[in-house]
Amino acid sequence: MQLTKDQLQTINQSGLSRHETDFNYLLDKLLANGTAVEDVITRLADFQVAIPSWALGAGGTRFGRFSYHGEPASLEQKLDDVGVLHALTQTAGAVSLHIPWDIPTDYAAVRERADSLGLKFDAINSNTFQDQHGADHSYKHGSLSAGEEGARRQAIEHNLEVVEIGRRLGSQSLTVWLADGTNFPGQRNFQRNLLQTQDSLQQIYAALPDDWKLYIEYKPYEPNFYSTVIQDWGTSLMLANACGDRAFTLVDLGHHLPNTNIEQIVATLMLKGKLGGFHFNDSKYGDDDLTVGSTKPYALFLIFNELVYGMRNNPQNPDLAWMIDASHNVKDPLEDLIQSLEAIQIAYAQALLVDQEELARAQEAHDVVRCQEILQDAYRTDVRPLVQRARLSRGGALNPLHAYRKLEVRNELIRERGKHTVATGL
Ligand code: AOS
Ligand code: ZN
Ligand code: ZN
Secondary structure (H helix, E strand, C coil), X not given: CCCCHHXXXXXXXXXXXXXXXXXXXXXXXXXXXXXXXXXXXXXXXXXXXXXXXXXXXXXXXXXXXXXCCCCCCCHHHHHXXXXXXXXXXXXXXXXXXXXXXCCCCCHHHHHHHHHHCCCEECCEECCCCCCCCCCCCCCCCXXXXXXXXXXXXXXXXXXXXXXXXXXXXXXXXXXXXXXXXXXXXXXXXXXXXXXXXXXXXXXXXXXXCCCCEEEEECCCCCCCCCEECCCCHHHHHHHXXXXXXXXXXXXXXXXXXXCCCHHHHHHHHHHCCCEEEEEECECCCCCCCECCCCCXXXXXXXXXXXXXXXXXXXXXXXXXXXXXXXXXXXXXXXXXXXXXXXXXXXXXXXXXXXXXXXXXXHHHCCCHHHHHHHHHHHHCCCCHHHHHHHHHHCCCCCCHHHHHHHCCHHHHHHHHHCCCCCCCCC
16 A cells, blocks of 8 residues: 555645644744744754564464554565555655565565655664574574573674665664573673673674664664663773764664663763664653653653754764664554654754753853753754644654554554454564
């Protein structure tokens, strides 16, 4: 299924006059504050977030999975779903694949399909957290950190194959997330595991094409519950430094122990030019992978505030690879992703409204009260008309969720693909 701009324009009609009123009201206020409104809208319109191929079907937990209807069964169908998201939101202009779940059979056809939908291939993901059918070695006791040379070699080679697949699709970065770790004290040797991991990553890094980047994701626990080899941003940064200039740390919002100050991690990494990528989601307890902005929208705003500061002031940090890493157990995956994209755009817009110069002056004067007021003024602004404006400027939907329902996208997908579908992936 493919949505056309004409279809969206027709649906947009009924909401346009309301939008104009809301937009002009906000415009008045922002212009009085000296905000460069056009610039904010351009930045919002340019901001593109990758959709991971594994988030398009229903997720699940180890206790069960409740499937959704009309889920994509092939890589082509996954691209179509991202195409729908992009047509509606104009913010999902990239897809992040996962190998072995998404191995293309016809590369040219896949590239062409993505092209016609306006999609780029962002970071590609390897998988050494599951044993693959017919594999010679098991990852039960580690992959890139494994003591057994055979398992470690197999894991390194898998990553190189993933790079080759990504290269043929036009992707330019590899994300490595390792489940490697232990469940019990004493189970394995911390130092040896870390050294093996460093050596494996260096081998992968050495084989990357010159224009590729390596993103190293960290996570404190799960699936292992006593220790994880790459447990935090410090370990990731250390490994990235041991690899070289094109290796970076990747921050997944759910990969922190409760109350960790993620915005400060972002600031530190950007200052060092080592923040490479970002996985958005939200959580209450752990790596819950819930809809972005559903639980802690203010935290998301504070993170974006540091990202905006970094993007303006840290030329040493490269452009970031943005991705949503979420899982959907009780919602329509596409509706959930639309909500996540909207939450990201809202937080970004709010952060763009922060008057950085005034904040710096208030900080200098130790006016703590004023500092808080400046941040919260921006956070409490209803920026949705700006987000809508950015979307309209690219031919998207005024209200993506409303359009999605009005066009009965899910019913159409069920008609095309059937009711009993199982998406590949997590
Ligand atoms: C796992 O917890 C990580 O968030 C990964 O980024 C990702 O979900 C996984 O690699 C899926 O392939
Ligand atoms: Zn992640
Ligand atoms: Zn995760």
